[in-house]
Structure formats: structure tokens, C-alpha cells
Amino acid sequence: MTTPGEQPDEGTGQEVVLVVNQVPSAGATNPISELVGLAAGLVGAVASVIDQTVIAGVNAALDRVVPIAVNVVVDRIDLTKIVLERVDIDAIVARANMDKIIDRVPMVEIANYIIDEIDLPKIIRESTGGIAVDAVNAARLQSLSLDEFINKIADSIIFRRKGRKVESPAGAYSEGDV
Amino acid sequence: MTSFEKFRQQLAAGEVRDLAQVTIPEKAKSKQGQRSGIVTRAIAVAIDISVTIVVMLTNYGLLWLFLLLIAPIHLFEMPDASWFFFAGFVLLWAYWTAAWALSGRTLGNHLMGLQVVDYKGKRLSWPLSALRSIFSMVFPIGLIWVVVSPTNRSLQDTILRTSVVHNWSVTLNDPFVRE
Known part of the structure; x- marks a missing residue:
């Protein structure tokens, strides 16, 4: 097959032949697919x-x-x-695992803090006072009730009906602590 | 329930009750600051007198031992009973005077939870304390007046305007400490 543009060289009289591979024919694969x-x-x-x-x-x-x-x-x-209006916080707290929370809370420090705040050592010091406080308190309470008993008898003997005026003198306990 | 914050506010405002009140039995709490009756006071006086007698006997024994060491025993004679009585009298007078003027409590008062205060609820002055002390000793029967007194006062208390009040907690709430 010769291309139309290639004219034979008249001077030499030779012919050039171009060989082109044939394009694969459409029959092998479908071009549409x-x-x-x-x-x-x-x-x-x-x-x-x-x-x-x-x-x-x-x-x-x-x-x-x-x-x-x-x-x-x-x-x-x-x-x-x-x-606050729509969530039941109590229900949430009720479902919370308190043990885990408490495990993370510094309980000992808090206990120490409470002891410091209320001055527990002072209370203990004053409650014991070096004497067996229970025995002393028992004796005091006994004599207290005996006092009242005797006062009652004396009051009834002398027909005193108003009772006794035994409040503390002014100033002793009036500063808001009793 | 009181939070720490609230507690501190109350403490600053002076609203907190005396913490030592915690240690006082519930039944006695209302009696704090009230004038005491005859039994408690008599027991306190009895304890004081017992203490004085013990001290006098101890002194007598020590004196006896001392004389035994430095002198033949036949030279030692027991002092006259009246002198012994007089010495005890002076000792008790000095003891009561000092105790009431310094803290308002003798040992007997302390054990029974009592305190002697003047008409303002304050500490007795030294002269008043000495006067009350000698009055109580020369006329001990005046204590009986507590039974009939409408204000639980002995004769001495009525005349000297003093009071013997319940105060079971020793240091806190003590008018003498606050002065």
C-alpha cells in the first residue's frame, strides 16, 4: 500500500514501500463495551x-x-x-458509683480538717480534765437532783408557789454563749 | 447540718455555742449558770474541809517526824487542840480566799462543778473573797438558808451579794477567763 503523497522518484526509478501494521480489527473486542x-x-x-x-x-x-x-x-x-428543671439529678446521683468517688476523695485530710475546725483536742481536754469525768458527772447529777428534791420539799412546806429564781447574775452568762 | 463555711461564719459572729457544752450531760446543760442548791454546796464544803484536815494531819505528821529527828521524843508534845483547830481555821480561810479570788473554785467547787461569782457574775475581789471566807467559817449554819432562800442563796450570799453557780466546763465559758 502506498501513501498517495509519496511519488516515485523518477530519477532513480526506485520504489519505496511503506508497511504499516494493520490496526486490530473490531471483531476481537467490542468497542462499545x-x-x-x-x-x-x-x-x-x-x-x-x-x-x-x-x-x-x-x-x-x-x-x-x-x-x-x-x-x-x-x-x-x-x-x-x-x-435543673428537666433532669432528675437525684436519679443520676442514685446511679452514680459512690464508692469510686469516695475512693478519690482525700478522706483522711478531710477528717483532719474537721478535727482542726471544731478543735477536737480542746473538747477532749476539757471533757476529761484529768479526772474520771463519768464518775464526776454522775456525782454532780446526783447532787443536782437531790438539790431539786430538797428545794421542792422546802417550797411546799413554806407554801411557795412561784418557784425559785435561780438564774445567773447579770453578766456571767449573758454574752450569747448559753 | 452545718457546712464549714457556715460554721466559720457563725464562729466569727459569736453564734457558736460553747463547744465544751458537748461534754456536759444533757440534763445538766440547762442548769449551767444557775445557782446551786444545798446538797451540791454542802458536798463541796465537806470536800474542802476534808482537804484541810488532811493537810493539817500531814503537817502534824511531818512536824512530829522533824522533831523526832532533832530532839528526844519525850520533849515533843502534841500542840493544844485549840491551836490545831486555829491553824486549820486559818488555813481554810486562806485557801477559800485565794481560791475564790483567783478562779472562783476550790477543789470541792471544782469537783461539784461550782463557781463563786459576785453580783455582776464576775470574779470576787480579794477583800470580798476574804470577807465571804471568814463569814462562811464563823457562821457555817448560814448555808442552811439556801433551802428556804427564794434565790438559792446562803445567808453569806444574801448579805455579800454573791452567788454559787453551776459551771461544769472549766475553761471555756468562764467569765474569769474572758476578763
Whole structure:
């Protein structure tokens, strides 16, 4: 097969023959199915590109917008009030695992703090006072009731009905501590 | 329930009850600051007199031992009973005077939870304390007046305007400490 543009060189009289490989005939594969496959691949690629770029873009946009939006919303509502009104806090506390909480609470420090605050050593010091306090208190209480008994008898003998005026003198205990 | 914050506020405002009150039996709490009756006071006096007698006997024994060491025993004579009585009298007078003027409590008072105060509820002055002391000793029967007195006062208390009040907690709530 000779190309039409190549004229034979008249001077030499030689002929150049161009040999071209024959294009594979259409009978081996269907060009339509090939086209469809190509199109499908292209669509897949485009889809994945869209998938990655667009969704990533949307995610990034949401990441930026949502916190702002939520903040704006939360700023406008009283969350504490809503929780107080609508949430059963007792039920939540009832379900909480107190043991774990208590495990994390510094109990010994708190106990020491309480002892310091109420001045427990002072109370102990004053309650014992170097004497067996129970025995002393028992004796005092005994004599106290004997006092009242005798006073009652004396009052009835002399027909005193108003009772005795035994309040402390002014100033002794009037400074708000009894 | 009192939180720490609330407790501190009350403490600062002076609203907290005396913490030593915790140690006083419930029945006696209402009696704090009230004038005592005859039995308690008589027991306190008896304890004081017993203490004086023990001290006098101890002194007598020590004196006897001392004289035994430095002199033949036949030279030692027991002092006249009246002198012995007089010495005990002076000792008790000095003891009561000092105790009432210093803390308001003798040993007997302390054991029975009593305190001697003047008409303002304050510590007795030394002269008043000495006067009350000698009055109580020369006229001990005046204590009986507590039984009939409408204000639980002995004759001495009525005349000298003193009171013997219940105060079971020793240091806190003590008018003498606050002075």
C-alpha cells in the first residue's frame, strides 16, 4: 500500500514501500463495551475525587461552623435552668458509683480538717480534765437532783408557789454563749 | 447540718455555742449558770474541809517526824487542840480566799462543778473573797438558808451579794477567763 503523497522518484526509478501494521480489527473486542468500561472507570475516579474533596470540605466547614453555632445557641439558653428543671439529678446521683468517688476523695485530710475546725483536742481536754469525768458527772447529777428534791420539799412546806429564781447574775452568762 | 463555711461564719459572729457544752450531760446543760442548791454546796464544803484536815494531819505528821529527828521524843508534845483547830481555821480561810479570788473554785467547787461569782457574775475581789471566807467559817449554819432562800442563796450570799453557780466546763465559758 502506498501513501498517495509519496511519488516515485523518477530519477532513480526506485520504489519505496511503506508497511504499516494493520490496526486490530473490531471483531476481537467490542468497542462499545470498552467505551462503557472506560466511562465507568472515569465516573468512579470522578466520584472518588468528589467524595474526598467535597466531603472533606464539608467536614472542615462543619468543624468550623458547628461549634460557633452551638455556642450561639447555648449562649441564648440557660442550660443550668433547663437541667435543673428537666433532669432528675437525684436519679443520676442514685446511679452514680459512690464508692469510686469516695475512693478519690482525700478522706483522711478531710477528717483532719474537721478535727482542726471544731478543735477536737480542746473538747477532749476539757471533757476529761484529768479526772474520771463519768464518775464526776454522775456525782454532780446526783447532787443536782437531790438539790431539786430538797428545794421542792422546802417550797411546799413554806407554801411557795412561784418557784425559785435561780438564774445567773447579770453578766456571767449573758454574752450569747448559753 | 452545718457546712464549714457556715460554721466559720457563725464562729466569727459569736453564734457558736460553747463547744465544751458537748461534754456536759444533757440534763445538766440547762442548769449551767444557775445557782446551786444545798446538797451540791454542802458536798463541796465537806470536800474542802476534808482537804484541810488532811493537810493539817500531814503537817502534824511531818512536824512530829522533824522533831523526832532533832530532839528526844519525850520533849515533843502534841500542840493544844485549840491551836490545831486555829491553824486549820486559818488555813481554810486562806485557801477559800485565794481560791475564790483567783478562779472562783476550790477543789470541792471544782469537783461539784461550782463557781463563786459576785453580783455582776464576775470574779470576787480579794477583800470580798476574804470577807465571804471568814463569814462562811464563823457562821457555817448560814448555808442552811439556801433551802428556804427564794434565790438559792446562803445567808453569806444574801448579805455579800454573791452567788454559787453551776459551771461544769472549766475553761471555756468562764467569765474569769474572758476578763
